[in-house]
Amino acid sequence: MGKSTILLAIGLFTSIIILAQEKKQIEILSSEDIVIENTNYSTFRGTIEVPEDYKSLNSKKIQLPVFIVKSSSKNPTEPIFWLDGGPGASNILLESKIISANPSKLLANHDLVCIGYRGVDGSTILKSKKVNKALKGKHNQLLSEQSLNNVEEKIKEYQAQLKEQNIDLNNYTMLDVIEDLEIVRKHQGYKKINLLSVSYGTRVALLYSYKFPEVINRTVMIGANPPGHFIWNPEKTESILNKYDSLYKNQDEVDYKGSIKEIMKKSFDNMPKRWSVFKLDADKIKVGTFTSLFSKDMAGLVFEAYNRAANNYDYSYLYLMQKMVDMASSEIVFGEISSKAVNADFVEGTNYRKKLQGDNTILGGNISKLYWGVSSAWQIKTIPEEYRKCRETSAETLIISGDLDVSTPSDNARDELMPYLKNGHQIILKNMSHSDIFIKTMMTPNFLSDYFDNGIINKDSITTPASIDFKPIMKFSKSQIFIMGLLM
Missing domain, CATH: 3.40.50.1820 (Alpha/Beta hydrolase fold, catalytic domain)
Structure with missing residues (x-):
């Protein structure tokens, strides 16, 4: 036949x-x-x-x-x-x-x-509570080898549980x-x-x-x-940060004290171990920064957070972003993410942890490294090749x-x-x-x-350029963030 x-x-x-x-x-x-x-x-x-x-x-x-x-x-x-x-x-x-x-x-x-x-x-x-807990990282280093290995271990345990449930x-x-x-x-x-x-x-x-x-x-x-872009590229993110930087420098309304990338770098270089009584995790802050940049309005809050940290040594807003990542980690349906994204874009033999280091970028691999640095642990089949690439x-x-x-x-x-x-x-x-x-x-x-x-x-109805306002869409006092840190 x-x-x-x-x-x-x-x-x-x-x-x-x-x-x-x-x-x-x-x-x-x-x-x-x-x-x-x-x-x-x-x-x-x-x-x-x-x-x-x-x-x-x-x-x-x-x-x-x-x-x-x-x-x-x-x-x-x-x-x-x-x-x-x-x-x-x-x-x-x-x-x-x-x-x-x-x-x-x-x-x-x-x-x-x-x-x-x-x-x-x-x-x-x-969804697995144990995997979600592991996604919060260990010892305030979300993207450390120890944290990622722990996520992999919980994934394998979860897969065994799924197998038992058929x-x-x-x-x-x-x-x-x-x-x-x-x-x-x-x-x-x-x-x-x-x-x-x-x-x-x-x-x-x-x-x-x-x-x-x-x-x-x-x-x-x-x-x-x-196809191929469930993995966020650190260099691509950096290029968009450069665009934001150019817009930021031309703003009259903000208290301009250096470029966005400069204040971000300074914030990470001088980051203390704690803000108030709460431990800081630079990796989580980078994840929170990346996801907040999904909205131009939230971008104003993000850059205000780095401005406070770099110029006033006030890490309260950056801690708030970190706390938001912890909250999101509790809700992630990680098995569904892997069955769709990993199944579609995973390339056998790729060292994703190394590939997504993003050493020459401000935010590094952040959430991509978290998701894809453990992707091999899922051990699932990829969809047929004809659906893994663009075609006419x-x-x-x-x-x-x-x-x-x-x-x-x-x-x-x-x-x-x-x-x-x-x-x-x-x-x-x-x-x-x-x-x-x-x-x-x-x-x-x-x-x-x-x-x-x-x-x-009707292209003309939708293409009017949007304005960018780098003033934060909301403001919080340190005491408000402290209370949120205790309660959330």
């Missing part, structure tokens, strides 16, 4: 399995109306039962939540499937978040469909998520769909267009993440990027992804970071509806 015959047989067998598993799927649990801009919209909440392993007829089932907001039109066009960021975050939008986005223009012609991400939504949540991380990949989406699409009778994705969700959207190109009408990617797609695609985005830098999409998009367009928003481009896109009237309805890209 030839190779092509074998592949065809495997494909037919897989199709038979999937068809057999699609017979009983969605149970509607509740329906109610929500009011958006004085218009009632029907919503449906339910549960979808899907196989954990799409390759096995005898697979156990897992349950995922489904949330659908129905269009106000009697004859709506292609629905919009929502793909949120992460991995590690839910894909079920809260009603308050939907209402605040004022999506009436979208709902005029499209249903809005949210299907829970396996591993973080529904019956199986890949849970296989290899069945929680983005390709499995796409199969979940396909089941809902077919169940609801949607022939074609639109995709609205952000951050991690943009990779799911991209792979969806590779795997099922015939069902994608149009797709919007906010903060596009091409004819799907109508609109990418929204920000020139200050440290998470999904605009030039990654421009240089690596755009050449493969036959019907692709990219808009780079000036003076905007990761969360800023999402807010701008969602809150620009008619921008998304024009595109999803007619393929019209």
